[in-house]
Amino acid sequence: MKLCRFNETRLGCVQDDTVLDVTAALDVIPGARWPLPARGDLLIRHLDAVRERVADLRAGAASHDVSEVTLCSPVANPTKLIGAPVNYQTHIDEAEADEGIVFDQNVIKPISESLCFLKACSSLVGPGQGVTRSFPNRRTDHELELAVVIGREARGIARERALDCVAGYTMGLDMTVRGAEDRSIRKSVDSYSVLGPWLTTADEIDDPNNLDLRLRLNGEVRQDSNTRHLIYDVQTLISKCSEFYTLLPGDVIYTGTPAGVGPVNPGDVLDCEIEGIGSMRVPVR
Ligand code: MN
Numbered sequence: 001m002k003l004c005r006f007n008e009t010r011l012g013c014v015q016d017d018t019v020l021d022v023t024a025a026l027d028v029i030p031g032a033r034w035p036l037p038a039r040g041d042l043l044i045r046h047l048d049a050v051r052e053r054v055a056d057l058r059a060g061a062a063s064h065d066v067s068e069v070t071l072c073s074p075v076a077n078p079t080k081l082i083g084a085p086v087n088y089q090t091h092i093d094e095a096e097a098d099e100g101i102v103f104d105q106n107v108i109k110p111i112s113e114s115l116c117f118l119k120a121c122s123s124l125v126g127p128g129q130g131v132t133r134s135f136p137n138r139r140t141d142h143e144l145e146l147a148v149v150i151g152r153e154a155r156g157i158a159r160e161r162a163l164d165c166v167a168g169y170t171m172g173l174d175m176t177v178r179g180a181e182d183r184s185i186r187k188s189v190d191s192y193s194v195l196g197p198w199l200t201t202a203d204e205i206d207d208p209n210n211l212d213l214r215l216r217l218n219g220e221v222r223q224d225s226n227t228r229h230l231i232y233d234v235q236t237l238i239s240k241c242s243e244f245y246t247l248l249p250g251d252v253i254y255t256g257t258p259a260g261v262g263p264v265n266p267g268d269v270l271d272c273e274i275e276g277i278g279s280m281r282v283p284v285r
Contacts, residue, residue: 005074009023018065021061074170077121101178101261135189155242155245167250170199172252212226
């Protein structure tokens with residue numbers, strides 16, 4: 001099942017190029033008052049019940065063309081946006097060859113040493129909102145990545161059980177302003193974490209470590225790879241991260257970007273696609 005959030009408050013089920021409005025399925029999520037009774041995103045925490053209701057509602061649902069709706073981030077309230085740095089050898093190679101990427105870090109630490117970083121949740125947007133470039137005198141790069149959405153609380157998860165914790169997959173743009181600051185601030189600028197176009201539930205993806213991904217900048221292919229080239233694959237990322245913190249429903253892992261990163265400017269259009277998920281168009285302002 002492909003579930004999207006659209007037009008700010010609506011829930012959609014995507015079939016081909018059509019969005020079925022299944023917002024009424026949100027009624028199965030228990031109402032909550034502060035302090036919230038459980039941590040994590042409430043929709044993802046109750047995803048099984050929501051999906052059951054969506055299946056019932058589809059037949060009578062109003063429909064829209066995908067191109068006519070404004071797509072929001074498929075996860076509304078993650079507690080963590082986790083990023084994997086330098087997780088493709090081809091991106092390490094290009095970074096080491098380009099001072100504009102590495103800046104004053106003399107050595108790029110391998111992921112086995114650095115593991116992951118966090119992006120601020122306030123930077124999260126959907127493709128319909130697009131990226132607003134900040135710091136016009138500095139370079140902001142696109143990084144297309146497979147994004148994993150965690151489905152349940154998970155701590156100390158063995159690699160072999162890691163995929164049991166996944167709600168589904170989506171596409172992430174880990175936008176990055178180059179410079180000397182820590183990653184956690186350069187990758188957390190407002191609108192620099194794009195997620196979309198929807199959540200493809202885990203049952204639709206047989207092997208997340210074998211998906212083609214491609215990014216076009218203004219129609220020109222810039223990133224073109226496959227997740228089988230991940231250094232830490234999806235299971236390893238989940239397992240390693242869960243050694244340090246409890247993963248919660250709706251938490252997102254940006255799995256890292258392959259070669260081909262490069263600068264964006266206002267007016268640019270990023271067309272992103274990942275096999276099994278779909279495609280999204282993201283404008284840069
Ligand atoms: Mn990245």
